[in-house]
Amino acid sequence: IFHCQLILKHPLFQTRYQISTVMVRLTYVESVKLLMYLKVYFGKLGCVTGAEFNHEDRQGCMQGTRVLLLAELWGWSMDLSAPHIFWLSGIAGTGKTTVLETLCRMLDKEGLLGGSFFCSRKSKDRATLRNIFPSLAQAMARTSPGFRGELMKVLQHRGCADPLGMNLADQYKLLILEPAKATFEQYTASTVLAIDALDECDDPVATEKLLNVILTSKPVEYLKIIVTSRPEPPIRCAFQSKHHSGLRLHEIEDHIVEADITMYLTHRLMEIPQLRNEYAHTPWPPQEVTILTKRAGGLFIYVSTICAYIGNYKGSPIERLKKLCSLTTPPTLAVAGIDNIYTFILSEAFSNIDPDEKACIQACLSLLVSATQPLQVIGYARLLNTSPQLVRAALQSLHSVIHVPEKDADGEIIPYHASFPDYLITESRAGSHEWFIKLHSAHSSSADQCFAIMEMELHFGIGGATKIYKNSKGAGTTVHIPSYLAYVCTAWAHHVLGSLLNEGHSRRIESFLLEKFLYWLEVLSVEGNVHTAGVLLNTLSQVCLNNVLVMQY
Template sequence: MYKLDETVKQEYQALQQRLQKILQVLENHSAGATSSAVMSKVEDMREFIEEELKSLGNKPRKQMHGRLLLAKGEEERFLSCCRRIQEYMEQLSLDTTLSIWKLEEQQSKEHMSSWVRRLPSSPSAWYKSSAGAELKRRECTPGTRVDVLAHLLGWAIDNSTDTVYWLNGMAGTGKTTIACSMCKELTDNGELAASFFCSRQRQECRDVNLIIPSVAYQLARFSPSFQAALSAVIEKDEDVHHKVLDEQFEALIRKPLLAVLAVGPPVPGRMVVVIDALDECENRDSTRAILNLLLDKAVDLPIKFIVSSRPEPQIREEMTNERVKSRLVLHELDTGNVQTDIKAYLQAELKPMKPPPEEAQIAALVDRAGVLFIYAATVVRYIGYGNFRNAAVRLRTLLNGSRTENTKKNEEIDHLYMMVLDAAIGDQGLEAAEQDDMRQVLYTVICAREPLTVKGLSELLQIKDVERVRAALQPLWSVLHVVGVNELVTTLHASFPDFMVDSVRSKTYHCDSDVHNQTLANHCFELIKRAQPRFNICGLESSYLPDGNVPNIEDRVAKAIPQEL
């Protein structure tokens, strides 16, 4: 009996000492912990151990009779305490193991993301990007283009083997607006895997070599399994996105998708990629090459591509053969249906007019628009100038303007652009110097390789007063767009530069690009003459080091070379 009592006592003391040591370890670690989660777990353990120590320290109740009964009670209390501690430690071990797994998974994802982030993602070209808002990309007015969107969505969800859909339309037929609406519908359905909106107005949006890396980057964000496969590819070849287009496509899209497909679908639903305005990319050969890749190498991939463009020769040649079975030509749609949509658009956008346009006036505008949504959009901008301050007069000017009847496809948009220019440059109340300012600014916006700011236009054209440039731009806001706080000046639509450089269409307002480019070159030489220092303008440490290896080369160029150059 005495031996049993002594044994229990020794076990009690040993357990108390072990718990005291664990408590001391916890105290030491909690002092340096910064994570709230870690501190919370340590505090829970400390409270549990203190509670058990308190339990072990309690003396047996006085009313217990007999040494045997006392010994058995103490033994049961001791075993119960041991079981509680064992259960707690098992739970703690499981929780720790799961936390480690979660941490390893997170680190693995971060490791994969670090490789994917090496790709040029070109966010300005994405649907719903801030750049897109500045460039006036928008969805269709509710209730318009319903049949077109239904047709596209039907193709996106069917099980046909066609992987490329060509949305084809001449300038101004609303391709980008439709593409934006498609992106919205696909996003709402969880099926928009990637998008790339090409544009002449931004460098990263017109470089065809950036399309595949950007699409791959977005696919990695859309599908975790694709991200893992893509990361493995990039880890083996960090510079794969600099290679020719076919190697880019094979490594960044085709190979990862096939690797994922061998195990299971990349995502539970569908994956659709939207590429808009492909004709606005600057390299025609590369544009043709990327179309060939989509048509030849995407046929067995679990992904679909919607491509919109004008019917430019380099695109039409690839897309009018038997490889492309799914296409829609916007300017060949039923005129009545298109004009119904244009009418709905005009009624919605001209609502702020007080009083609103009469039905006959809307009908006249619809008749002039034909199938060109860009005409309707330009009408809205023209009438709404100055927050609809003089809307009624501008509407009457539009409707009373004389037209020469002909059958040319650009008749209506040409007439609209001529009317805007007549009201701006042709204003008889302007001085000759003011008209010249307007022409010089307009022609420079048309011919400049990169969009210029108002200040950049002032510097390049050597118009010392920036307000003169702003004054020259203001009457042209129906066809030019001034973006953001830095006042970047761009054309409203690609159809306007086309109109301006065509002497037959723009007549007296024609921009002779050869002549004006020579003028701009002379201005640039004048700016270069004034540059200080003239030699090693960027302050490079060595002429033997390639530009790609010069630290902060972009910052140096931006600092040393004026934006207008």
């Protein structure tokens, strides 16, 4: 009996909701044989340390935050008529892992969590796709006696001698679907499997295959799967036109996210004794919380990093809080967490590509940080002297940090958070990497392209008039100026001023003013920006004089 009790305490015989009390008289030899039998078969599934929820000090959502989001995910979990797979996507730093950790705890508390696998690029085992289905199967074997028995039948079959080496389709069918189908017929509630950070696995092609296997296989009733990831190309491609539920974290209304971030900051900063004493006689939260909430731009990784920076024992929390709120660019230590994310994303984007593809990414990033306003895809194409298709290809791996509209005319290319351009141009943060951008060089390149476009496209009558009128309205003709041309006509001086002014620019300015000046004014007139011409030229002339560059008008 003693030996049997030891065996029943083995993880594979443990369920949180049904602890076996069966007592069977076994000899010592029989007990050892049974335990070895279990180890041999279930040992085939491997063991991935730290992959399940409630491990590695992963934090859940602070109580009172993400309430509506968690309610929506819970509703999907309970709704048997909803699609069997849910994709929770979000740009870097929006808190996907924290949300899923919280959901797993909620599901586990109610006995509805089948298993979880938190992928991580920091662990080889947790970045290997072929470990996901075996680990989830092993987790369900622990929580469901019925599933455990059916899985044992599969593992005993000679065709399942090496489950870790199977292709993904066979893994899913034999280790998950077949045991679940035989078990869940008697269920009345959902069982949820959770896969976090799928984009952190080491094989993008296999990642797409794994999702296709799940999405195209006939679902088992009561079995549901939630996946979180950044919106990387292979994952977007897999979910495209497939039946699933989904939510994009970065598209949740700003005021909802800001309210959660404010609550998080208020609580975390109140936990720091020095700050609590400093603001003991003033209303809490202080105005600094509002400032930091706005700067967070919806990124929870940003606020969690700066809270760790403020509360670090090596510095003064009071001074660090004031410094963060007063400086335009935060100290490097305060954004170390988000910098690690940016470094990883860019490392992936710059790996295994041709030199010309790498140059195109660098050119797009250079324009991103130097542009005076967001530009459409066609604007990038014209300013970089390339095609919209190549611009999209260059930015394809950066969708988790840069918004790229699905159609060329649907909107502008915009970084999701201001910290990304700051990272690219700050030497202390990105200076050692190939994607580091010297801002004056970026402006110089943009200025050259502005001049090239204006020299080529500005001509007499560009505003639609065929003779002189008192103003543009008198011409009676409505002319559409392409957005990229309108941009270069207002931004060229800004780019020149942002560069290290040289003789080459001086000559181009002189040539432009002699040959294209009136046509340039015509475009500004159509755009209603003539008043800016004088300001631009006056500022430019002052800078040129200060640099001892002679301009002739």
